[in-house]
Each structure stands twice: as structure tokens, then as C-alpha cells.
Amino acid sequence: MIATITSKGQLTLPKKIRDELKISAGDKIEFFIKEDGHIECVPLKAPVTKLKGILPKPYKTVTLEQMNQAVAESSADYDCN
Numbered sequence: 502m503i504a505t506i507t508s509k510g511q512l513t514l515p516k517k518i519r520d521e522l523k524i525s526a527g528d529k530i531e532f533f534i535k536e537d538g539h540i541e542c543v544p545l546k547a548p549v550t551k552l553k554g555i556l557p558k559p560y561k562t563v564t565l566e567q568m569n570q571a572v573a574e575s576s577a578d579y580d581c582n
Contacts, residue, residue, distance in 0.1 A: 504512045519525065522544045529545040563571075 502515045502517065504515060506512045514522075514524075522530075522542075524530065524544045530542045531545055533541040533543070535541060
């Protein structure tokens with residue numbers, strides 16, 4: 502695959518590479534120049550902390566005991582035999 506560098510120093514990664522790296526517009530890539538002259542590019546993944554706040558707060562909170570009780574009651578409904 503070949504890509505052309507623009508007069509502004511930009512290039513477009515071919516779609517096949519973007520798909521393989523699972524990257525899209527706005528994603529970041531880090532480049533490394535190896536001792537043998539080859540270039541390695543690694544997509545930077547966002548840390549899990551960036552996910553904070555994307556879901557709304559629950560309207561009702563439950564305790565760990567309530568969760569365990571709900572799981573126990575639900576599993577009692579199933580016959581494993």
C-alpha cells in the first residue's frame with residue numbers, strides 16, 4: 502500500500518490499515534523509529550478513566566447485600582438437573 506504526503510506533511514492512512522488498527526478520525530497514533538530505520542505506529546487507546554460520566558447516575562442505589570440476594574433468588578429459579 503502506498504500513501505502520499507501532502508505539502509503540509511499530512512498523509513491519509515489507507516482504509517485497510519485504519520480498519521486493521523481499529524482507528525478512526527480523531528484517534529491518536531504514536532510513531533517509533535526503529536534502529537534499522539523502520540517505523541512502527543501504535544494506536545493509543547484511551548484510559549478507562551475517560552469513560553467516567555458517560556452513563557447517567559442510577560435512579561436507585563443498591564447495596565452489595567441486595568445484589569447478592571437478587572442473584573441468589575434468581576439462581577434459585579433455575580433447575581440445574
